[in-house]
Amino acid sequence: MIQPDKDSKNGVQSLEIGLSVARVLVNSQGPMMLKDIALQADMPPAKAHRYLVSLIRAGMVIQDPATSHYDLGPFALNIGLAAVNRIDRIRLGLEAISRLRNQINETTALAVWSANGPVIVRWERPRRPITVNVVTGVSVELLNSASGLVFSAWLPERRTSALIQAELARQPADAPIQTMADVQQRLAEIREKGIVAIGEHYFAGGVQALGAPVFNFRNEITMVMVVVGIVGMSDLGEDSMAMHALREAAQALSRQLGSTQPDAQASRLNHIDAIPGG
Template identity: 35%
Template sequence: MEEDDNKAERDRRGIQSVEVGGQLLLALAHQGRPLALKDLAREAGMAPAKAHPYLVSFGKLGLIEQDEATGRYGLGPLALQLGLISLQQADPVRVATPLIAELALRIGHTVAIAVWGTRGPTIVRLEESPAPVHVNMRHGTVVSVTDTASGRLFAAYLPPETVKAVLEDERRREQLERERPPVPGMPRPEPLPTWEAFEQQLPEVRAHGMSRSEGAVIQGISAMSAPVFDHTGTMVLAVTAIGPTGLFDTRWEGPISQALQQCARAIGRRLGERLP
């Protein structure tokens, strides 16, 4: 037992001077701009005389550099290189997965992650709520561009030519289905809109920064979806909450909307998000 305690203590043990100096790097990252010595020291919670030796050492490593004209300190080339490598290694789905599990518990509804695949919006993760919604959705499911919250979200933020090509494929498949003999007792779905008609729905999505669907795909099921952007400003994920219409609040300023946006921004921050 004592050996285990000693091992735990060794695992926790760090180099205090590194942790102290690291506060200067955190302060620069938080402020997002070069700072004078006194301002940087204040943000890091230390005296300028204490901060200066750390800055000298960080400067030798390339983590910090000082502008010769202004004397201000900013992040150096090594810090920028490390940041770029971190962004390149960040997998949006891996980053998002634990956060959508927390979100599903928080709002009490199923939460899905969709990415843009070769055939359009594709579900890659599904976190069931404590009372799961029974819909025909699983990993790998491709959902409609026009009829789903996540589909309209991608349509609003991806290049129009990319979305238009997928919509035209959907329309061709729909036409083939309509040419087959009807199934008795099964009503034919409404024809998919043209790109020109569908495009008129997208300004509302951009205005709210979200999309919603109220019983359009499955009667009695509603959804809301929020976008996640990466460091280039490209939408990489749609985080979508799904629930029974009677219990699912689709108000733009409602608690589900706010929780979705908070989750999407938390994911985005870890990806170095740049909002469009």
């Protein structure tokens, strides 16, 4: 019978240090110089170099012979792709909105992107006598829904411009957004705050909502978490407990999906993974 290693719970310190060096490259935006890697790994350059040599031998790191800069190697890519293949983003999203519902006792929902705009794929009912029922499987508009505004703020314009133009053409006279200039101003405000709150001019009367983006391992928006409540009954203000809980839940889910963004307040990203029906 194999006896357990007495030191198994202690781990291998040298491996942990080596992976901390690799983690610096994972979090970087591209190839790095030795001195910069050492600085971010909080170790002398000579020590960082020794670990980089071992990481190169293992295929985790490569070094450009022309510049001497270091970057992630083919084995690191294989690990990343294998991890991504094991992630079920929708399942994780459904678990996240369920936990959030339990935390704030408000209706929560999960939206993904489709060819026709955002689609609500699931909602969770709170434990209270009067609630908001969210219709699943139906596309919602971009300018008068929380999920639509969030997707519009972080998707590239080529993915949203046609839908936005069509919505502008049928906006009511009292709507606050009437022109593309109005749209750009509103979306810039959302990106600055990293989250959206909408009450007036929501597509459903007497209803208010919050929305926060969820990013994937490429730091691209992939889903939106939504909180929905009744005006006058739910506190969904910009400094409410629900707002803070939603922000934290969306950031935690983004980290689960491999995002390395520090928070949602980032510039417009370049792509989203669309799934059939979502």
